[in-house]
Amino acid sequence: MKKIFSVLVENRSGVLCKVAGLFSRRCFNIDSLAVGETEEKDVSVMTIVSSGDERTMEQIEKQLNKKLDIIKVKTFTEENSVSRELMLIKVKYQQNNRSDIIEICNVLNASVLDMSTSTLLIQICDTPEKIELLIQMLSPFGIVELARTGTLALQKCMS
Amino acid sequence: MAEKITGAQAMVKCLEKEGVTAVFGYPGVAIAPFFNSIYDSKIKSILVRTEQNAGHAASGFARVTGKVGVCVATSGPGATNLITGIATAYADSIPMVAITGQVNSELIGRDVFQEADITGAVESFVKYSYLVKDAKDLPRVFKEAFYIANTGRKGPVLIDVPIDIQNQKIEFQYPEQVSLRTYKPTVKGHAVQIKKVIKALENAKRPIICVGGGVLLSNAQKEVCQFAKEHSIPVVNTMMGIGVMPQEHPMYFGMVGNNGFAYANQAMNQSDLLIMMGARVADRAISQPDLITENTVVVHIDVDPAEIGKNMGPSIPIVGDIRHILHDFEKYEISGDYSEWIDHLKQLKQENKKVRHPKEGYVDPAEFVRILSESMEEDGVYVADVGQNQIWSCNYYVMRKGKFLTSGGMGTMGYSIPAAMGAKQADKDRQVVAVCGDGSFQMSFMELATMRQHDIPIKIIVLKNNYLGMVRQYQHFTYDDRYSMVSLDGSPNLEMIAAAYEMPFVRLENMNNIEEKIKDFLAQEGSGLMECVIDSYDLV
Numbered sequence: 001m002k003k004i005f006s007v008l009v010e011n012r013s014g015v016l017c018k019v020a021g022l023f024s025r026r027c028f029n030i031d032s033l034a035v036g037e038t039e040e041k042d043v044s045v046m047t048i049v050s051s052g053d054e055r056t057m058e059q060i061e062k063q064l065n066k067k068l069d070i071i072k073v074k075t076f077t078e079e080n081s082v083s084r085e086l087m088l089i090k091v092k093y094q095q096n097n098r099s100d101i102i103e104i105c106n107v108l109n110a111s112v113l114d115m116s117t118s119t120l121l122i123q124i125c126d127t128p129e130k131i132e133l134l135i136q137m138l139s140p141f142g143i144v145e146l147a148r149t150g151t152l153a154l155q156k157c158m159s
Numbered sequence: 160m161a162e163k164i165t166g167a168q169a170m171v172k173c174l175e176k177e178g179v180t181a182v183f184g185y186p187g188v189a190i191a192p193f194f195n196s197i198y199d200s201k202i203k204s205i206l207v208r209t210e211q212n213a214g215h216a217a218s219g220f221a222r223v224t225g226k227v228g229v230c231v232a233t234s235g236p237g238a239t240n241l242i243t244g245i246a247t248a249y250a251d252s253i254p255m256v257a258i259t260g261q262v263n264s265e266l267i268g269r270d271v272f273q274e275a276d277i278t279g280a281v282e283s284f285v286k287y288s289y290l291v292k293d294a295k296d297l298p299r300v301f302k303e304a305f306y307i308a309n310t311g312r313k314g315p316v317l318i319d320v321p322i323d324i325q326n327q328k329i330e331f332q333y334p335e336q337v338s339l340r341t342y343k344p345t346v347k348g349h350a351v352q353i354k355k356v357i358k359a360l361e362n363a364k365r366p367i368i369c370v371g372g373g374v375l376l377s378n379a380q381k382e383v384c385q386f387a388k389e390h391s392i393p394v395v396n397t398m399m400g401i402g403v404m405p406q407e408h409p410m411y412f413g414m415v416g417n418n419g420f421a422y423a424n425q426a427m428n429q430s431d432l433l434i435m436m437g438a439r440v441a442d443r444a445i446s447q448p449d450l451i452t453e454n455t456v457v458v459h460i461d462v463d464p465a466e467i468g469k470n471m472g473p474s475i476p477i478v479g480d481i482r483h484i485l486h487d488f489e490k491y492e493i494s495g496d497y498s499e500w501i502d503h504l505k506q507l508k509q510e511n512k513k514v515r516h517p518k519e520g521y522v523d524p525a526e527f528v529r530i531l532s533e534s535m536e537e538d539g540v541y542v543a544d545v546g547q548n549q550i551w552s553c554n555y556y557v558m559r560k561g562k563f564l565t566s567g568g569m570g571t572m573g574y575s576i577p578a579a580m581g582a583k584q585a586d587k588d589r590q591v592v593a594v595c596g597d598g599s600f601q602m603s604f605m606e607l608a609t610m611r612q613h614d615i616p617i618k619i620i621v622l623k624n625n626y627l628g629m630v631r632q633y634q635h636f637t638y639d640d641r642y643s644m645v646s647l648d649g650s651p652n653l654e655m656i657a658a659a660y661e662m663p664f665v666r667l668e669n670m671n672n673i674e675e676k677i678k679d680f681l682a683q684e685g686s687g688l689m690e691c692v693i694d695s696y697d698l699v
Contacts, residue, residue, distance in 0.1 A: 010341065014290075018282060025283045055468065062465035068287045068307065071341050 002031070003057045004081060004153045007046040007064055008071040011037060015069045019046060022067065028052065028060050032085075032128075032150035043071060049151050076153055083153035086125045088113070089135070092142035093120055104137045119144055161332065166294035167192035167325040170258070171200050173301035176333045179229050181205060181220065181584050182258075183213040183577075185240075187233020189273060190260030192325035194231075205584065205613050208605035210237050212577035214244015215566075215603075218253045219581025222564050223540060223589070225378060227308045228581060231258045235273030238319075239280065243571060246284040248315045250568025251399060252376055254308040255315040256301075257285075264292055264321035278319050286314035294327035299334055306337045311344025312463035313376055344462065348479035348487055355475045356434070356458050357491045363432035363456070365500045366392050369415060371444075372399030372567065373437015373461060379482035383436065384408060386485055390493050392434075393504055395423040397444040398553055399567040400437075406557045412504055416444040418550045418699065422511040426504050427451065434458040436481050440470040441568070460484055513554065522667050522691040524548070524622050527677075528555040528594070531620070534677050536590040540564065540582045544575035544595035547628035550699040552594055573602030579617045580610060590618075590681070597623040597647055607660040607686075616685040621653060624695045632698050657688040666690045 009015045016035060023030050031049040038045050050060055057075075064073045076083075093101055101120060105112060110124035124134050128151055135146070164172070170193055174182065181203040186194045197204050207213045210232040217228030228248075232241045238259040248255045261267065262274045278288040287307050289300045297320070304316040360366055374383055380403045387394045387410040394404050395415045404411040413423035427433060427445075433455050440448050440459075448471035451457065459466075459473035460481055467476040477484060517523035528551050532541055543552035543565040556563055564582065566574040579593035600621045610617060627645040634642055657664035665680050667673065667689065680689050 014278070017279070021282050055472075058468060059465065062468075066463070066465055068339070068342050 001054060001057060002049065002051045002078065003060075004076040004078070004083065004151065005046075005048040005050065005060065005064065006074040006076065006153060007048060008038070008073075009044050009046060010069045010071065011042045011044040012069060015044070016046070018067060018069060019048075019064070022063055023048075023050075023060075026059070026063060028056060034150035034152050047150065047152050074155070076155055081153045081155050083127060083151050084125055085128050085131055085151050086123070086149040087131050087134070087146060089122050089124070089138060089146040090119050090144040091122065091138050092118060092144060097141060101138065101141060104134070108134050108137070110134055161330045163328040164331050165192065165196065165325065166297055166320065166327045166329060167196040169294065169297045169329055169331050170301070170320065170325070171196045171202065172331055173298055173333065174202055174229065175200060177301070177305045178226065182229040182231050183207050183216040183220070183581065184231030185210045185213060185233065185237055187235075187237045187260060187273065189234035189262055189322045190231060190237070190258075190325075192322060193258070193260065193320070203584070203613075204231075205609065205615075207577065207609050210240035211243045211573070212603055212606050212609075214241050214248060214255070214257065215571070215574050215577035216581035216584070217255050217257075218244070218248045218251070219542065219564060219578030220585040221248075221254050221581075222375075222578075223562060223582045223585040227254045227256050227305050229256050229258065233260045233273065234262055234277070235275045237273075238275050238277035242281055242284065245281055245315045245317065247566050247569040247571040247574065249284045249286070251372060251566065252313045253315070254313040256304050256308055257315055257317045259317065259319045260325070261290070261319045261321040263323045265323070267321065278317065281317050284315070285317050286312075288317040288319065290319045291321070291324050294324045294329045297324075297329070298332060302334045303337050303339060307339075307342065311342070312466075345464070345478045346480045346483055348460070348477045348484040350487075352475060352477045353484065353487050354491075356477070357488070357493055359432050359456050359458065359475060360390070360392075360493050360495050363495060364497065365430045366432040366434065366495070366497060367412075367426055367430040368392055368394045368434045368436060369396065369427060369438055370394060370400040370403045370436045371397045371438025374400060374403045374481055377437060377462070377481040379485055380404075382482055382485035386488060390495065391497055391501060393426060393497075393501060395427055397438050397567070398565065401553060401556065401565075402558060402561075402563040405559055410501075412508060414553055417446060418443065418553065420511070420513060420554070422504070422507040425507055425511065430455055432456045432458070434460070435471075435473070436460045437462070439466050445471070517697070518694040520669055521694040521697075522622075522673070523670060524551040524691070524693050524697065525555045526670065527622075527667075527673065527691055528552050529557055530674055531592070531594070531677055532557040534674065534681055535561065535592060537561065539590035539592060540579070542575045542579040542582065542591065542593045544593070544599035545570045545572045546596045546599055547624075547632065547697070547699050548594055548596040548599070548622045550629075551622070554699075572599040575599065576603045576606045576617075576619060579619075580606060580615050583615045583617050584613075592618045592620065592681075594620045594622065596628060597621055597625065597650055598627045601647075601650065604656065607656070607662065610686055611660055611662075618681060618687045618689070620689045620691060622691050622693050623653070624693045624697065625650065626695050628695075628697070629699075631695075635698070653688060653690045663687045664690070666692065668692045
């Protein structure tokens with residue numbers, strides 16, 4: 001099973017290392033990790049996606065809760081949360097296939113940010129699945145390089 | 160305005176405010192300001208002979224007093240040597256504050272002389288750690304460290320203080336309280352869960368309690384004994400739970416685990432309600448937890464929620480302090496009659512005694528441990544090392560009102576002598592005995608000098624078989640008697656070692672007049688070293 005952990009932490013040096021160290025020491029997977037500040041300056045949020053059996057997922061939550069630099073641990077499933085990831089990807093093009101690439105970008109809601117005579121730099125902000133799809137669609141053209149942020153997630157609004 | 164003092168003076172004042180009476184340590188330049196300040200204090204500073212033993216001594220001190228043990232080392236190698244002591248304490252949840260000196264804060268990260276990233280290195284062996292970057296934070300950091308170390312699931316906390324921070328001048332004010340938004344350990348058990356346990360006890364026919372080290376850390380021995388006696392519920396213990404139940408308690412049924420007694424394991428396996436109290440369900444205690452949960456209702460009481468469900472999925476989890484929870488149990492009437500079950504267990508115990516066939520002409524370690532523990536003062540402290548000696552100690556130690564210390568979680572060889580030193584320093588009126596093998600003795604006998612220098616009289620017993628016996632035994636069963644790396648040929652003459660440290664020495668070569676010899680040895684003033692010649696091929 002896959003789970004998203006939204007971890008509020010004290011915004012101090014070394015905290016990322018402690019959290020990452022916990023995952024490696026106990027052999028928990030990290031599928032993706034994103035860190036950034038929150039609306040409170042002294043609080044950061046780490047969004048960690050992990051996969052494993054139920055007991056492991058429970059242990060991750062409990063072990064995270066034990067860490068003194070961690071303020072709160074929230075867990076989401078893909079169904080009850082909205083998740084997004086940002087990717088920048090550079091692909092090769094030729095005169096005869098440029099419009100094909102732009103068409104794919106249009107269909108998948110990606111945009112071209114920069115270009116040269118031989119490469120296009122494309123941005124997409126979407127679910128991890130859509131991002132995978134874009135990579136798959138663009139790979140025949142030749143991917144030069146790409147960078148992804150890792151998943152960010154918040155719980156869905158409840159009325 | 161208050162007078163300004165240095166960071167080092169502030170550190171010593173913090174220790175005084177926390178009621179610290181002794182620290183175990185080893186100096187170096189990066190911690191020199193601190194040792195310069197403690198020179199003026201009433202706190203006793205005890206110079207060990209290697210930093211690891213400062214950690215073990217602080218551990219022994221903590222386990223006898225229930226207070227936080229303190230060890231101090233310098234930066235770099237001093238700090239890294241301390242790690243095994245810290246990790247040993249962490250594995251057994253012993254409250255400890257470890258203080259390390261660090262290089263000048265402006266030089267951190269430049270790999271200068273004796274620099275080590277100690278907060279990074281100990282991360283997985285501490286409950287929390289601090290690298291102090293401003294001396295103004297010292298009082299808060301110390302207050303928090305002592306609080307964190309000795310509350311919730313206890314454990315070591317490390318404070319790393321760069322030398323310039325120790326020299327920085329500050330106005331000292333010790334905080335009255337800690338405020339940690341991320342740390343609020345649960346003490347009280349959930350009322351609904353407690354009722355469920357009472358109900359389970361009423362429905363059970365074959366209940367059993369398994370106690371671990373958590374009961375001792377919660378200081379709930381009296382409550383457990385009373386609860387077991389009042390409701391006639393049998394009790395077994397893990398290795399770390401030795402010392403909860405006196406041997407003569409009618410409900411006591413021995414130690415479980417692969418080094419425990421068969422009847423204790425059978426008792427646990429045959430139960431229909433297993434109440435784990437402050438025990439981690441680690442592999443050496445319960446090797447196949449899933450087999451138990453299939454047929455047994457399991458109640459797991461622990462102060463650390465992460466321990467519940469980690470190795471065994473309980474039916475009824477309770478998070479909280481055991482003593483509090485037992486007090487809550489007492490509020491309920493429990494109607495349950497387990498007399499048939501107890502008769503059955505008594506029979507099991509009778510039929511499944513360990514039978515040993517000790518070789519003539521040697522000291523039988525099992526019998527020796529029994530006589531030794533019965534000859535000790537009633538409240539004496541018995542410190543067992545690691546190896547075959549530990550298993551014999553665990554199996555044949557006769558618990559009365561004393562304390563039994565050993566490195567259960569980490570299994571750190573060389574633990575017994577420094578831990579015994581810490582225990583003796585904590586309570587000078589108590590008799591303290593360290594029992595080790597000839598392997599573990601050679602890992603820490605440099606501390607004989609510390610004992611002499613600081614007048615810490617303990618009795619040391621070496622069960623000498625010229626082998627690293629536990630591994631030799633493993634090679635006997637697993638590798639067809641190929642004894643690789645286990646012979647202790649070349650070991651020193653212990654009588655000469657004792658003479659070198661001006662310590663009385665006794666050698667026991669067989670069982671003749673053994674009771675009298677042990678009593679004479681224990682009755683001597685001051686420290687003493689006893690060598691027991693045991694059969695090299697004996698098995699636990």
